[in-house]
Amino acid sequence: MRHGPPSSPESGRSHSPACPRASPWQRCPPSRWLPDSCRDQPYYKGCSAVCSSRAGLLAMWAFSAVARRLVPDRVKARFDERHWRITAFGLSTAGTAVAMFAAAGWQNSLRAAMGAPSAGLLHWAEAGCISALTALGLWGIGIGISKALRWMGFARSVGALVMGILGVQLVVGPVVWNGLADSFDKSNAYIDTALTQPLSASVSGSPESLISWTSMGAEGRKFVAAGEDSVRVYAGLDSAPDTASRAALAVSELDRVGGFARNSVVVAVPTGSGWIDTHAVDGIEQRFGGDVAIVGQQYSDAPSWATFLFSRDDAEESATALFTAVGSHIAAMPAEDRPDLFLYGQSLGAVGGSAALTEALSEGSPTTACDVLWAGPPAGATRTDGATVLANTSDPVVWWSPALATQKPDLSRAVQDAPIPQWIPGVTFLQTTVDMLGSLGVPAGHGHRYGTDQGTALRTCS
Numbered sequence: 001m002r003h004g005p006p007s008s009p010e011s012g013r014s015h016s017p018a019c020p021r022a023s024p025w026q027r028c029p030p031s032r033w034l035p036d037s038c039r040d041q042p043y044y045k046g047c048s049a050v051c052s053s054r055a056g057l058l059a060m061w062a063f064s065a066v067a068r069r070l071v072p073d074r075v076k077a078r079f080d081e082r083h084w085r086i087t088a089f090g091l092s093t094a095g096t097a098v099a100m101f102a103a104a105g106w107q108n109s110l111r112a113a114m115g116a117p118s119a120g121l122l123h124w125a126e127a128g129c130i131s132a133l134t135a136l137g138l139w140g141i142g143i144g145i146s147k148a149l150r151w152m153g154f155a156r157s158v159g160a161l162v163m164g165i166l167g168v169q170l171v172v173g174p175v176v177w178n179g180l181a182d183s184f185d186k187s188n189a190y191i192d193t194a195l196t197q198p199l200s201a202s203v204s205g206s207p208e209s210l211i212s213w214t215s216m217g218a219e220g221r222k223f224v225a226a227g228e229d230s231v232r233v234y235a236g237l238d239s240a241p242d243t244a245s246r247a248a249l250a251v252s253e254l255d256r257v258g259g260f261a262r263n264s265v266v267v268a269v270p271t272g273s274g275w276i277d278t279h280a281v282d283g284i285e286q287r288f289g290g291d292v293a294i295v296g297q298q299y300s301d302a303p304s305w306a307t308f309l310f311s312r313d314d315a316e317e318s319a320t321a322l323f324t325a326v327g328s329h330i331a332a333m334p335a336e337d338r339p340d341l342f343l344y345g346q347s348l349g350a351v352g353g354s355a356a357l358t359e360a361l362s363e364g365s366p367t368t369a370c371d372v373l374w375a376g377p378p379a380g381a382t383r384t385d386g387a388t389v390l391a392n393t394s395d396p397v398v399w400w401s402p403a404l405a406t407q408k409p410d411l412s413r414a415v416q417d418a419p420i421p422q423w424i425p426g427v428t429f430l431q432t433t434v435d436m437l438g439s440l441g442v443p444a445g446h447g448h449r450y451g452t453d454q455g456t457a458l459r460t461c462s
Contacts, residue, residue, distance in 0.1 A: 032421055033394045034435045034447055035110045035119070106421070110394075113418035114446045180306070188217045188237065188274070188301035195225040202257055204233045210253045215239040217298050219274035226278065230285055231259045231293035235322075236274070237301060243314075246297055247321040251329050259293030260333065264370075266342045266458075267326055268296045269319040269349035269356070272304035277346055279444055280375065283455025284344070293339075297322040304348040308378070312351065319345070319352030320359045327360060327367025340461050343372040346454065347397060350374035354382040370461035375450040379404075384413075388457050390450055394418040396435035397448045405429035417446050 108118045149157045191214065201208040205216060205224040216224060217236035224232050235250040259265060266284050270276045276296050284294060299318035300307040307315060323343060330338050345353030353372065360367040373388040379401040391398045391414040399409045408423040421428070439448035 032106065032110070032431050032435065033396050033399070033418075034438055034442060035107055035114065035116060106419070109419050114394075114442055116443075181302070184273075184301045184303075184306075188219075190218050192218070192221070195221055198224065198228050200228070203228055204231075204253055204257055210249060210256060211235055211239050217274050217301065219270065219276070220296070220298060223276050223281070223296065227281065227285075227294075230290060231257055231262060232281075233257065233259060233293070233295040234276075235297045237298050243297075243299070243318050243321045246318075247325040250295055250297055250322060251325045254293060254295050254326070255329070257293075259295065260329065260339060261337075262293045262339055263291040264288045264293070264340045264342060265326060265330070266292060266294045266344055266455075267319075267323045267353075267356075268294050269315070269322075269343070269345035269353040270296050270298060271346060271348050272300050272302055272307035272315070274298040274301060276349075277375075277450070277454060279449075279451050280344060280346060280454035283452030284458070285455070286452060287455045287458055295322070295326065299352070308348050308351070312348075315348055315352035316355035319349070319356040323353070323356035323369075324359060324365075324367055327365075327369075331366035331368075340370045341368065342458055343369050344375075344454065344458070345373075345377075346375040346450065347378065347448065350377035351381045357383055357387070371459040373454065373458055375454045376448050379409075388459060389413055390453060390457065391415065392417045392446055392448075392450070393420050394442070394446050395448045396432045396439050400429075400432045400436060402429075404432060 104119065111118055152160065197213045198204070198206040198209075200206055203209070203224075204211060205213045205221070211234070213221065215236050215238040216234050217238070220234035220236045223234050231254075233250055233254045235246040235253070237246075240246040240249045254260060254265070268276050268280065268284075274296075276294075281294060284292060297318055299314045300311055302311070327341060330341055343353050343357060345351070353374065354377075357369070357372055359365060360369060371388060372386070373390070374382055374384065375390040376395050376397050377384070377389065377391070378397055379399055380403075393411055393414045393416045395414075398414070405426050405428075411420065421431075436448075441447070442449060444451045
């Protein structure tokens with residue numbers, strides 16, 4: 001194999017500037033990885049408020065009952081039931097105020113580490129109003145359901161519950177999913193008039209290309225249009241009827257535009273919607289000085305969360321087909337002409353790439369990769385041995401799994417980009433689940449967003 005540039009990057013990624021160190025007072029209550037967002041966190045807090053209020057009432061009753069047994073009779077004689085309840089309410093309110101104060105300090109330490117402005121009075125006022133409205137709404141719904149169940153009785157309540165479940169499963173679910181699928185299809189088919197179709201015959205997506213401009217999908221067109229001076233090939237869902245034929249078409253197109261004549265070839269496995277991170281592409285081209293070809297293949301037009309839940313096999317099948325096809329073509333070339341082969345995947349792309357790597361490492365496979373790199377791989381879903389792994393400590397995607405409810409995550413391979421929260425059984429799992437909704441709403445290098453080190457951290461062939 002021909003080797004890459006003389007200068008080889010380090011196997012790991014460089015650490016970001018030192019993060020502000022949170023005091024023990026700040027670290028104790030919070031279990032958040034990312035700063036609050038007024039788009040989703042207030043709704044979570046509203047739900048928490050309803051649950052907390054129920055728990056608070058129970059705690060007040062328990063405190064009152066226990067305290068009255070421990071306090072001497074002469075003291076009890078001076079206080080009636082009302083005094084005990086007021087005392088319990090005061091203590092629980094004070095505890096809530098202390099927790100909110102600590103949470104505010106923690107939020108600002110996260111924001112400072114991520115270069116975001118501190119949360120001011122307006123932020124907390126907006127979040128508080130939305131949280132209160134959410135809590136009141138849920139409280140009202142709960143009271144309404146409770147009254148309805150008492151009016152209906154046990155038997156009719158069970159019957160209504162069964163009918164509701166069947167209705168959601170047989171009617172509402174399919175209708176909602178079909179609506180979402182239509183929306184995904186339209187988004188994938190949308191042609192952005194701001195993008196210019198390549199005209200040079202030597203560029204993929206041009207009129208002479210084996211892969212038509214319209215078949216590449218929305219993300220494929222963005223990927224190709226941004227690199228007219230480089231070698232980028234992308235096979236969309238509509239480029240060929242099935243996974244194997246799309247992979248074969250991508251290899252033929254890569255050969256047509258001279259991709260295999262480059263010093264290196266990178267197979268980039270996209271995320272669920274077909275997106276390939278521009279930071280990764282820039283890093284790859286920077287890493288190899290432009291003497292590189294990048295090829296990708298779409299396997300879904302749905303967001304990563306939907307594909308991960310319902311069509312994960314599609315990602316694994318597509319990545320395996322493309323990586324095997326490219327590797328087989330390279331293996332058939334004369335030894336002195338073979339380019340170095342690399343594999344890259346972010347998030348769900350890392351899951352698909354992991355399946356491709358497992359196939360490549362099987363006995364008799366002609367495919368050999370110089371290096372593989374996963375950015376933000378979902379917890380427990382990828383093969384990490386022998387791979388370069390990029391993971392931010394503030395990325396909830398790489399920590400989320402059912403095991404997080406009972407086990408502290410292993411952060412030893414991650415880069416600390418922000419203060420690390422205290423792990424709290426059960427609570428950290430719920431907070432991480434909520435944080436996943438805003439994992440992309442932060443600057444590159446934090447949360448589930450990664451920078452050009454997705455490419456520059458690729459290692460040279462040994």
